[in-house]
Amino acid sequence: MSSPGHTDRTRSKRLPELASHDLADLQAILDAALVAHICVIDGDQPFVLPVAFARNGDRLYIHGSSKSRLFTQLATGVSTCLTVTLLDGLVVARSVFESSMNYRSVMVLGTCRVVEGQEKAAALQVISDHLLPGRWDEARHPNEQEDKATMVLALDLNESSVKISAGPPDDVPADVELPVWAGVVPLTEHFGEPIDAPDLPVGVAVPDYIRQWKR
Template sequence: MSTPAPLSDTPRTRLGRARERGRADRAELHAILDAGRICHLGVPTEGAPMVIPTGYGRLGDTLYLHGSTGARSLRLGAATEVCVTVTHLDGIVLARSIFHHSINYRSAVVYGRLRVVTEPEEKLAGLRAVSESLAPGRWDVTRPPDRRELAATAVLALPLAEASVKVRQGPPVDDEADHALDVWAGVLPVHQVFGEPVPDPLLRADIPFPPEMIA
C-alpha cells in the first residue's frame, strides 16, 4: 500500500501561531474529517463572508458537500475559492490563571475550489458518502433518491489537496509561579453522545430501532 502524501505547505495552510500543534500526517486529516458530521463552509459574497453549516462525506482525498440546487451558498461556492472547517471540542482546559485557560481540540481546514458533480455515478457516490457520514447503514435500507430528488440536490466535490490540521491535547500550561495558587487546574473532558431514540409518531410499532446506528 502506498503511503499517503503529507499535508500541503502553502501560505494559507502554514501555521503562524502555536506551530507545535500542527500536524503533517494526512491520516490525521482523514481521521478528523471522518469523525465529524457537520462542517462549516465559508464562501465570499458581495461585501461580506458567508459561513454555512452543512453535511459532508469523504471518499479518498475528496470531500463531498450537498444541498439544495437553489442554495445561494452552494452557487457562490462553486464559483470561487472556499474554505471548509471541521472542529472537535475534546476538553475545557482549566488553568490557574484566566490567561492560560484553553481548549483541547482537533481541527481541520481545507481550501480549494468546489466542483459541481454532474456525472450520475459520482453524484450517487457522493450522496452516499454524505449519508454514511451522518447515518451509517441507512443508505442500504432506505428508499434511494428518485430522479426528481436528484435534480433538486446539488453535490459538490472539494479536493483535499490544500489542507491543514491543528490539535491541542494535554493539561494547562501555567506559569510556574501560579502552581502554588489554591485554584483547581486540569481538563474537563467533553464527549458527544447519542440520546434515547424518539420514533416517528407515524412509525409502525413492529419496526425496531436499528442498534448499529449507535454502536
C-alpha cells in the same frame, strides 16, 4: 492528497506546536465530524454556513439544495474554506490567560466542483454512510425529482491545515504553586435513545445498525 500545512497560507506561524502535518490526523478528524462550516463570499460579505459532509479518500463531498444561494455560488468555483472543529474539553489553567480549550480542527482551502452522474450517486452514498452508517441499504434512494433538487459538490484535500490542542494546562511555574485546582474537563458527544417518528407503524423497531451508532 498533500500533507497538511505544506503551503505558506496553511503553515501555522503562531503556536506551530499545535500544527500536525500528518495525513492520518487530517483523515481521522474529518471522519469523526458530522458537520463542517464552509464560507462563500457574496460581494465583500462572507457567509459561513454549517454543512453535512463526508470524506472519500482525498476528497470531501457536501450536498444541499440545487436552489441554495450558497451552493450555486460555490458551484461557480470561487475560493472557499471548509473548517471542521471537534471540541474535546475545557482547559482550566491557574491563570485566565492560559485557560483554553482542547480541540482538533481541520481547515481545507480550495474550490468546489459540481459532481454529476455516477460520481454523484456514489457521493450521496458516501455522505449517507458517513452520517447514517448502514442506512443506505434500507432507505429509499433518491428519485429523479429528488436527484435534480440535490446538488453535490466536491472539494479536494489538496491544501489543508490541522491543529490539535490536547493535554493539561501549561501554567507558568509561579502559578503552579497557587492553591487552585487546574486540569481538564473533558467534553464528549453521545447519541441518546432513538425517538420513533409519530407516524411510525406499530411494530417497526429501531434496527440494530442504528443502535450500534456510537460517538
